[in-house]
Amino acid sequence: MTAPIVPAAPVRLAVGDRMPSEHVGPLTRTDFVRYAGAGGDLNPIHHDEPAARAAGMPSVFGMGMLHAGMLGTRLARWVGTGSVRSYTVRFTGQVWPGDRLAFVGRVARIDEGPEHRIATLELEVLRADGTGVLTASATAIVA
Amino acid sequence: MIDRNAVGQDLGSVRFPIERGKLAELARAFHEPDGLWHDPDAATQAGLGDVPVPPTVTVLADHWREHGALEHAIALAADLDRLLHGEASWEYLAPVRLGDELTARSHVTDLTTREGRRGGAMTLVSIETTFHNQRDELVVRRQDTLIETGEAT
Numbered sequence: 001m002t003a004p005i006v007p008a009a010p011v012r013l014a015v016g017d018r019m020p021s022e023h024v025g026p027l028t029r030t031d032f033v034r035y036a037g038a039g040g041d042l043n044p045i046h047h048d049e050p051a052a053r054a055a056g057m058p059s060v061f062g063m064g065m066l067h068a069g070m071l072g073t074r075l076a077r078w079v080g081t082g083s084v085r086s087y088t089v090r091f092t093g094q095v096w097p098g099d100r101l102a103f104v105g106r107v108a109r110i111d112e113g114p115e116h117r118i119a120t121l122e123l124e125v126l127r128a129d130g131t132g133v134l135t136a137s138a139t140a141i142v143a
Numbered sequence: 144m145i146d147r148n149a150v151g152q153d154l155g156s157v158r159f160p161i162e163r164g165k166l167a168e169l170a171r172a173f174h175e176p177d178g179l180w181h182d183p184d185a186a187t188q189a190g191l192g193d194v195p196v197p198p199t200v201t202v203l204a205d206h207w208r209e210h211g212a213l214e215h216a217i218a219l220a221a222d223l224d225r226l227l228h229g230e231a232s233w234e235y236l237a238p239v240r241l242g243d244e245l246t247a248r249s250h251v252t253d254l255t256t257r258e259g260r261r262g263g264a265m266t267l268v269s270i271e272t273t274f275h276n277q278r279d280e281l282v283v284r285r286q287d288t289l290i291e292t293g294e295a296t
Contacts, residue, residue: 006179006195024174031172038168040205041212043223055224064228065202065212070173072198073180081195088232 007080010143013119019078019105024070026098027062035066062095067125067134074103075123079140085118086139093133100128108137116141145219145266145291147254154215154249154270159207161196161243169197183241194241198233201274201283204247215249215270221291229267229288237282244277252286263293 032046041063044051052060068089076084095101105123119142125134146152163181170180178185179195186194208214216226239245249272259265267290274283 005177005189006191008190008192034168035172038165038172039202039212040208041202043211043213063212065199065231066172068231069169069197069199069202073170073173073175076195076198081198082238084198084235086232086234087198088230090230091228 006077007083009080010083010116010141011079012143013079013107013110015107015110017107019074019103019121019123021102021104022074023100023102025100027095027101029060029097032060032062032066032097035063035069039063039065039069041065059097061097062099064089064091064134067095067101068136070101071103071105071123071125071134071136075105075121075136075138075140078105079119079121079138079142083141084138085141087136088138089134089136091134093127093131095127095133099133101133102126102128105136110142117143145221145254145268147256147266149219149251149268150254152219152251154218154251155208156246156248157204157207158244158246159204161200161203161239161241161245163194163241165203165206166194166196166200166241169200169203173197181241193238196239196241198235200239201233201245201247201272201285204245204272204274215287216289219251219268219289221268221289225292225294227290227292229290230286231288232286234284235282236284237276237280239274239276239282243282245274245282247272247274259293265293266291 109120123136167181253269272285
C-alpha cells in the first residue's frame with residue numbers, strides 16, 4: 001500500500017467524483033483527551049465523566065472540532081492543502097466513545113473561474129449506523 | 144446569558160506560533176500517521192514544498208487564550224450548560240506555514256434570537272476571527288456560530 005500523500009498541485013476532478021472514503025474508530029476517551037491536548041479544548045464535558053453526567057450527558061463526548069479536523073485532513077489529502085479555498089462545517093450530532101466514523105465526500109459542482117476551476121465539494125461524517133454527526137462543504141481549486 | 148447587545152463586541156486578540164510539536168499532536172489526534180504532517184524532510188520526500196497544515200490548524204490559537212476554546216463563550220457571558228457550537232467556516236486567503244506566527248482577532252458580527260423548539264428564546268451569535276501572519280498578511284478568516292438554547296420551561 002502506498003502511503004497517503006497530500007497532492008502538491010490541483011488535482012483533476014469531475015462532478016460526481018467521490019473522496020476516497022475512510023473510517024476511524026471505534027473512538028475512545030483517549031482520542032478525546034489526545035485532541036484536548038493537541039487542540040486546546042479543555043472543556044471538562046469532553047474528558048471528565050462526572051462533569052459530563054452532571055450536565056445531563058450519558059458520558060463524555062468528542063469535540064466537534066475533532067471530527068471536523070479529521071475530515072479536514074482527509075479533504076486535504078484528496079485535493080491538496082494549498083488548493084482548499086474554504087471549508088464550512090455544521091455540527092449535527094454528538095460523537096460518543098465507541099463510535100466508528102465514516103468520512104465521505106463528493107464533487108457537487110465545478111465552476112470555471114477567471115483564473116481557476118473551482119470545485120464545490122459536499123462532505124459528511126457519519127456514524128456506523130448511518131446517522132450524521134457533521135455536514136460540510138468546501139471549495140477547492142482543481143485542474 | 145448572552146447580552147442581546149453584543150454585536151460589535153471586541154473578543155480580543157491572541158498571538159500564537161505554528162510549531163512542529165503541535166502539528167505532530169494534531170496529526171496524531173486526527174489519526175494521520177504520515178510524518179509529512181510535521182516533518183519538513185518527510186514533506187520534501189513526498190514532493191511538497193512545505194509541511195501541509197490541517198485546514199483547522201487555526202484552532203491552535205486556543206492554547207494561548209486564558210479559557211481555551213471557551214474563551215469567547217465566557218467573554219459573552221454565555222450559559223455554558225446551554226451552549227452549542229453550531230457552525231464553523233474558514234476562508235483561506237494565503238498559505239499558513241510551519242514557523243509562522245499568527246495573530247487572531249475576534250469580534251461579534253451578528254446576533255439573532257428565535258423561539259426554540261423546546262421553548263425559551265434561542266440566541267445565535269456569529270463571531271468573526273481574522274488571522275494575520277508575521278508579515279501582517281491576512282491569511283485566514285474564520286466565522287463561528289454559537290447557539291445558546293432556550294431555558295427549559
